Amino acid sequence: MGRQPCCEKVGLKKGPWTTEEDEKLIKFILTHGQCCWRAVPKLAGLLRCGKSCRLRWTNYLRPDLKRGLLSEQEEKLVIDLHAQLGNRWSKIASHLPGRTDNEIKNHWNTHIKKKLKKMGIDPVTHKPLVSNPSDQPQSLQNQHQQKEEQSCSTISADAAKTPSADDFIDSVITEAKEDEDRTSYMANASMLDTIEVTDINSFCTDEVPLIDPNDILVACPPSSSASSSSSSYNNNGGSSNNFFQELQFPDLDWSYGEFGNHSDGGNQHIKMWDDDYFINWDFLVDNVDDKTLMVDPHPANSCQRSALDQSSWTNEVVQ
DNA sequence: AAACAGCTCAACCGCAGACGG
């Protein structure tokens, strides 16, 4: 009785991903696109549940992900959106190209929350922390007031600098609330320019990246993380770093450890998907060992396959 | 140098909603 588990858990691996697992997953997704996550581990030869594969891909392996700390602009946008949307991280993330809900959620819990509290603002209500301001010394009240004004002023200053940023935020909030379709959002996407979000093209975590093969912003991870977070940035267990280096993308530097300072100026433009974009993908596809795998010369198209196509490829591969 | 505390973030869990039969 009860709910069926998402997968047969017996014999499935858990915990940090290894380089080999990452390779398998990347190769599989690049070759087939995303579909039917439950089938992915079986077809890709992974001892993981589909859920785990999906998370690994969307939160870490997707090539269009930005890495590193959120910029001030992004942080402000997150705060604004959170004030309106609450903990709807995926909605918030959908307006920050290259950022995942998990990343934003983590950043909120570890950084922004503290920042707001320090400023005397309740991170939940976005209002001054003290419930009864009269209990508070006048100096503290002033401090809160100042901080709040400061907070508002920084945002409004930005708004002054980028006049349509507020409009944009309003529009995306309205859009999120009304659950408008993504198309209408894309129509307004150009407004993102005003808040210095680099990639204004369609962004959806459930798609293989449909990025414009131009520059995208790849932020360096925190230097601390480069040395810490062993499961990810260096080659202990979950590292994909070496793998990416081995792939030898032209003009692409994956050597996180060399990025150094990451605070604000830490973001670096890396020409990740240049004119040879598809050649790079081809390179990967060519290196897929399993010759039985279907090869799509334009993996980016994979995401645009219809549900029918996707079911048919699944069947083909299964067969 | 060792022990401990605090921090970060990838990964997991369980629930809810979407969807198709």
Add this chain to the structure above:
DNA sequence: CCCGTCTGCGGTTGAGCTGTT
């Protein structure tokens, strides 16, 4: 409308790292 399946989401956990004593 119901039921089963699948995916997405948000909350939580815990391993590993850093800083402090």
